[in-house]
Amino acid sequence: xxxxxxxxxxxxxxxxxxxxxxxxxxxxxxxxxxxxxxxxxxxxxxxxxxxxxxxxxxxxxxxxxxxxxxxxxxxxxxxxxxxxxxxxxxxxxxxxxxxxxxxxxxxxxxxxxxxxxxxxxxxxxxxxxxxxxxxxxxxxxxxxxxxxxxxxxxxxxxxxxxxxxxxxxxxxxxxxxxxxxxxxxxxxxxxxxxxxxxxxxxxxxxxxxxxxxxxxxxxxxxxxxxxxxxxxxxxxxxxxxxxxxxxxxxxxxxxxxxxxxxxxxxxxxxxxxxxxxxxxxxxxxxxxxxxxxxxxxxxxxxxxxxxxxxxxxxxxxxxxxxxxxxxxxxxxx
Numbered sequence: 001x002x003x004x005x006x007x008x009x010x011x012x013x014x015x016x017x018x019x020x021x022x023x024x025x026x027x028x029x030x031x032x033x034x035x036x037x038x039x040x041x042x043x044x045x046x047x048x049x050x051x052x053x054x055x056x057x058x059x060x061x062x063x064x065x066x067x068x069x070x071x072x073x074x075x076x077x078x079x080x081x082x083x084x085x086x087x088x089x090x091x092x093x094x095x096x097x098x099x100x101x102x103x104x105x106x107x108x109x110x111x112x113x114x115x116x117x118x119x120x121x122x123x124x125x126x127x128x129x130x131x132x133x134x135x136x137x138x139x140x141x142x143x144x145x146x147x148x149x150x151x152x153x154x155x156x157x158x159x160x161x162x163x164x165x166x167x168x169x170x171x172x173x174x175x176x177x178x179x180x181x182x183x184x185x186x187x188x189x190x191x192x193x194x195x196x197x198x199x200x201x202x203x204x205x206x207x208x209x210x211x212x213x214x215x216x217x218x219x220x221x222x223x224x225x226x227x228x229x230x231x232x233x234x235x236x237x238x239x240x241x242x243x244x245x246x247x248x249x250x251x252x253x254x255x256x257x258x259x260x261x262x263x264x265x266x267x268x269x270x271x272x273x274x275x276x277x278x279x280x281x282x283x284x285x286x287x288x289x290x291x292x293x294x295x296x297x298x299x300x301x302x303x304x305x306x307x308x309x310x311x312x313x314x315x316x317x318x319x320x321x322x323x324x325x326x327x328x329x330x331x332x333x
C-alpha cells in the first residue's frame with residue numbers, strides 16, 4: 001500500500017475510540033488534499049487548543065507566537081554561556097539548557113512551569129498553576145524579563161493570572177520540549193556523525209524518521225465526503241506522517257538514517273514530508289525549532305560527547321511528541 005498522504009480513522013492507536021456510528025474509513029492517497037479541505041478547529045490545532053475551557057482566538061495565538069519568537073531570537077543573539085555541561089540524560093538535559101537560555105531571567109513561579117514532571121498529568125500542571133496564581137508577590141512588568149513573562153505580568157486577579165500562567169506554559173514549554181527531543185532523536189539515530197554533514201541535514205533526517213507531528217486528526221466534517229465519496233459523513237480523518245515519511249514509493253532506503261539525502265531535497269516541497277503538520281495548520285513553532293535545534297546539536301558535536309555505548313536499545317512511546325525516552329551522553333572513555 002502506498003502510504004503517502006494516507007488517511008485512516010482510528011488505526012488501533014492509543015487515541016480514544018470513535019463514538020458510535022463512526023466508521024473506520026481507509027483511503028490510500030491524497031490525504032493532504034482532504035485535510036486541506038477546511039481549516040483546523042480550535043480543538044484540532046497542534047498547540048493553541050482551548051485552555052482550561054477558555055477559547056484562544058487566532059489573533060491571540062498569533063500575538064503569543066510572535067512574542068515567544070522574539071524571545072528566542074533575543075536569546076540566540078546573546079553570547080552563549082561558557083563551560084556548559086551537556087552530559088547526562090537527554091532530552092531532559094537539553095530541555096533544561098534551553099529553559100535557562102531563553103527563560104533564565106523570568107520569575108521562578110513561571111520557570112517552574114517548564115518542569116517536565118508536569119507532563120505526567122494535566123491535574124498536576126493545573127495544581128501548580130493554581131498555587132502560582134494565588135501566591136502573593138505577582139511579578140510586575142520590567143526590563144530583563146522575556147516578552148512572554150511581561151505579558152503574563154500584566155494579568156490582574158486570580159482567574160486572569162491562572163490563564164496567563166497557562167498561556168506561558170502553552171507557548172514556551174513546546175519550544176524546549178520539542179527541540180531537546182529532536183536533538184536527542186538525532187543523536188540516537190545517527191551519532192557519531194560524519195564531520196562534513198551539516199546540522200541542518202541531520203535535523204531534517206531526524207524529523208523524517210521521528211516526526212513531532214506523527215499524526216494529524218481532523219474530526220468528521222461535510223467537506224471530506226464532498227471530495228472523496230469513500231469518507232462517510234461521520235468519519236474522522238487521520239493523516240499519518242509517520243507512515244508517509246517511511247514510504248518506499250517516496251524515499252530511497254526509507255528505513256535508513258541518511259542526512260545526505262537533504263542535499264538535493266527541499267523540505268518544504270518534498271511529497272509526503274510533514275514533520276510539523278499539514279500546510280493548512282502547521283505547528284506554530286516550526287521557525288524557532290530549526291535554529292534552536294541546530295544550535296543545540298552544534299554544541300553537542302563541538303563538546304566531543306558521545307552516546308553511551310552501553311545503551312543499545314531505545315524506547316519510543318507513541319505519545320503526542322514522538323521521541324526516544326532517554327539518550328545518555330557521556331564523555332569518551
